[in-house]
Amino acid sequence: MKFTGAAMLSLAALPASSGHGHTDPNTARMGVLVDLTECIGCRRCEFACAEANGNPHDPIESYDDQSVFAETRRPTPGSLSVVNRPVNAASDGTPVHVKIQCMHCEHAPCVSACLVGAMQKNPDGAVTYDASRCIGCRYCMVACPFERLSYEYDAALAPRIRKCELCRDRTANGKLPACVEICPVEALTYGERDQLIRYAHERIAEHPDRYIDHVYGETEGGGTSWLYLADRPFSELGFPTLGPRSSAEVTEAIQHGIFQGFAAPLALFGVMAGLNFLTKRGSHS
Amino acid sequence: MTTMPIHHNSNSPKYFTPGVWIVTAVAAVGGLCLLYRFTFGLGAATNLSDAYPWGIWIGIDVACGVALAAGGFTSAFLAHLLHRDAYHAVVRPALLTAAIGYTFVALGVMTDLGRFWAMWHVMLPWMWQPNSVLFEVALCVMCYLTVLYIEFLPIACERFIGRVRLPGLLGVLNRPVDRVLRALDSTLARVMTVFVILGVLLSCMHQSSLGTLMVITGDKLHPLWQSPYLPLMFLLSAFAVGYPMVIFESIIAHRSLRLRIETRVLSMLARLTPIILGLYLVVKVLDLVRRGVAPLLLENSPASNLFLAEVTLGVLAPMLIFSVPRLRRSIPWLFTGASLVILGVVMNRLNVFLIAYSPLDLTASYTPAWTEIAVTTGFIAMTVLIYRFVVLNFPVIEGLAVPYRNREQHDAGTPNRTRVLNDRLPTASPNGDLVRPSHETNRIDRAVAQGAAS
Numbered sequence: 001m002k003f004t005g006a007a008m009l010s011l012a013a014l015p016a017s018s019g020h021g022h023t024d025p026n027t028a029r030m031g032v033l034v035d036l037t038e039c040i041g042c043r044r045c046e047f048a049c050a051e052a053n054g055n056p057h058d059p060i061e062s063y064d065d066q067s068v069f070a071e072t073r074r075p076t077p078g079s080l081s082v083v084n085r086p087v088n089a090a091s092d093g094t095p096v097h098v099k100i101q102c103m104h105c106e107h108a109p110c111v112s113a114c115l116v117g118a119m120q121k122n123p124d125g126a127v128t129y130d131a132s133r134c135i136g137c138r139y140c141m142v143a144c145p146f147e148r149l150s151y152e153y154d155a156a157l158a159p160r161i162r163k164c165e166l167c168r169d170r171t172a173n174g175k176l177p178a179c180v181e182i183c184p185v186e187a188l189t190y191g192e193r194d195q196l197i198r199y200a201h202e203r204i205a206e207h208p209d210r211y212i213d214h215v216y217g218e219t220e221g222g223g224t225s226w227l228y229l230a231d232r233p234f235s236e237l238g239f240p241t242l243g244p245r246s247s248a249e250v251t252e253a254i255q256h257g258i259f260q261g262f263a264a265p266l267a268l269f270g271v272m273a274g275l276n277f278l279t280k281r282g283s284h285s
Numbered sequence: 286m287t288t289m290p291i292h293h294n295s296n297s298p299k300y301f302t303p304g305v306w307i308v309t310a311v312a313a314v315g316g317l318c319l320l321y322r323f324t325f326g327l328g329a330a331t332n333l334s335d336a337y338p339w340g341i342w343i344g345i346d347v348a349c350g351v352a353l354a355a356g357g358f359t360s361a362f363l364a365h366l367l368h369r370d371a372y373h374a375v376v377r378p379a380l381l382t383a384a385i386g387y388t389f390v391a392l393g394v395m396t397d398l399g400r401f402w403a404m405w406h407v408m409l410p411w412m413w414q415p416n417s418v419l420f421e422v423a424l425c426v427m428c429y430l431t432v433l434y435i436e437f438l439p440i441a442c443e444r445f446i447g448r449v450r451l452p453g454l455l456g457v458l459n460r461p462v463d464r465v466l467r468a469l470d471s472t473l474a475r476v477m478t479v480f481v482i483l484g485v486l487l488s489c490m491h492q493s494s495l496g497t498l499m500v501i502t503g504d505k506l507h508p509l510w511q512s513p514y515l516p517l518m519f520l521l522s523a524f525a526v527g528y529p530m531v532i533f534e535s536i537i538a539h540r541s542l543r544l545r546i547e548t549r550v551l552s553m554l555a556r557l558t559p560i561i562l563g564l565y566l567v568v569k570v571l572d573l574v575r576r577g578v579a580p581l582l583l584e585n586s587p588a589s590n591l592f593l594a595e596v597t598l599g600v601l602a603p604m605l606i607f608s609v610p611r612l613r614r615s616i617p618w619l620f621t622g623a624s625l626v627i628l629g630v631v632m633n634r635l636n637v638f639l640i641a642y643s644p645l646d647l648t649a650s651y652t653p654a655w656t657e658i659a660v661t662t663g664f665i666a667m668t669v670l671i672y673r674f675v676v677l678n679f680p681v682i683e684g685l686a687v688p689y690r691n692r693e694q695h696d697a698g699t700p701n702r703t704r705v706l707n708d709r710l711p712t713a714s715p716n717g718d719l720v721r722p723s724h725e726t727n728r729i730d731r732a733v734a735q736g737a738a739s
Contacts, residue, residue, distance in 0.1 A: 109501050115420035116412040135406055136399025138338035139419050143501045147645050150335045156326030159399040240645055247503035250513055252416050254497050265486055272366055272482045279368040
């Protein structure tokens, strides 16, 4: 029942297969809901991600290798999405797997931080990277509250930031993001962000024993396009605890407060010119 | 001061001394490591990672570099904007330090940029992203660097006016070039006030924004440092470190060049420092209280100890030293106090940019690679070498007999008289706004005497 629900939502949200006009990705904020209680840690999403992003990868069977769960991994230039196992079977009966990638923040600090506009928040919610603008300062990485950006340190001449771009080229052609499409247990649901949040809360209401009452990403850091459901506090699963405001809100308020209409710098210039004039007269008298 | 005795013979100091050779070696090693970085990339030359995207090239070369170059605008503010003539002696060395310092800040940034060849994107209006704090910092630093070079132009004009000697056939251009220099010099003298004010303004803007830069890291920066008031604290600490930096550098330069140290001017600068440090301290304490994190100071953690060390060594101790008139007149104490302020600001910038910044993955760590350290020390060595070259060849430090003067004396057939910079030609300063004509030096003497007496 749950599975069919998830499938339906992702189908309904698909522009190509949907009969409703309001799911046009050009206007609708899209997102992905991850049900961590469903994920079996098969890592098929890692394979699909590498394939869709043109990263070198091994055959799909190699992703059955569970030894990678021994350590906590983070996205790398070669694998933009990785699955971790923060809770293993030994500690608590059933293991919990967590797929991580760029969260596509609503008010993304990386977008706010980038001085040349290489990071962009698109109308469909995807945060994308334009290497042709990038100067390689890595301030976006410093700013990222989830630390999901990776950098090609080994490229001597033209290193790039690498990140999940929500498979924009696929969704524009009516396809699902590669990871969502391949997931065999439908732990991932692609759809309009608003609908996903409503749906997530319905799921929690239907199965209060299965989930904690928290949709991660609904408000964290001002909200994210990727949303998570889990059976235990997210802090136990390696998710950062973030307030409802994006850190970019603070810096933008400071910057635009100081430089509004360029009034403060002009005033300071005026004051100094005045001081200069007054002390000059004084020193000659 | 017009007749300041020169304690060595008319031969100006040699460029190379054993110490300078060591500095040259450090610079050379840095240069090789720089070559390595640009050939093999950041991955090969640094220990940077996705968890620690910024290392010492940003933490030291850029963040500390910008702060420690604050002597330029703070002394220009006193001497040129407020017309405190007593401080004229320190303005040129401070300006030179700032110009060289910011040049190396720019080089440091370039070294750290993965796509350094795209650096010019910052100058393209269609690339601008005005929400970005870094955008403002980058633009301000570029503009300020330009202003610093413009402020240095009169010194270059003074050096060459009346002494243009182009080699070989180019010699026919000596007169035209001289005329151009004179025109440039008199034009600059008329408009320089605008550039001085602009320099102070741009400094205030980016010194503070350098603090805003790390606000966006949110909880990744330790709560003892993370604050929306970081820009104000960065600005105040830049003000505070300006004069100590002038004192520090002046004592070293005068020792190295065997000149008498202008203790009276330096002690006047030292007297101003506790006031600014005190203001900085008040803001820092109020901020901790306002955010309710003051109790963290008592938890005896590495972070709390670092914070307390930063404030005790870098703020309280020099405030104390510089508040005692007797200590302010002692060169060793002046040097100690100035070094402590510098240490405090360096600790603060390193804490904010590197040490108090912790990635979500607490197992991740960053220790700079030896190549990173070598590039940083190499850059510092290069600033020293360039500083020494410029003061030995341009009229920067008062009382220093620079070689071209000697050469001119030989040309003029007056080999036995040492001429010092104070009696330079009045033609070099037609307006007299930024340069000091000789009649002003007497006023300086009086002002210095008054300042020391009060």
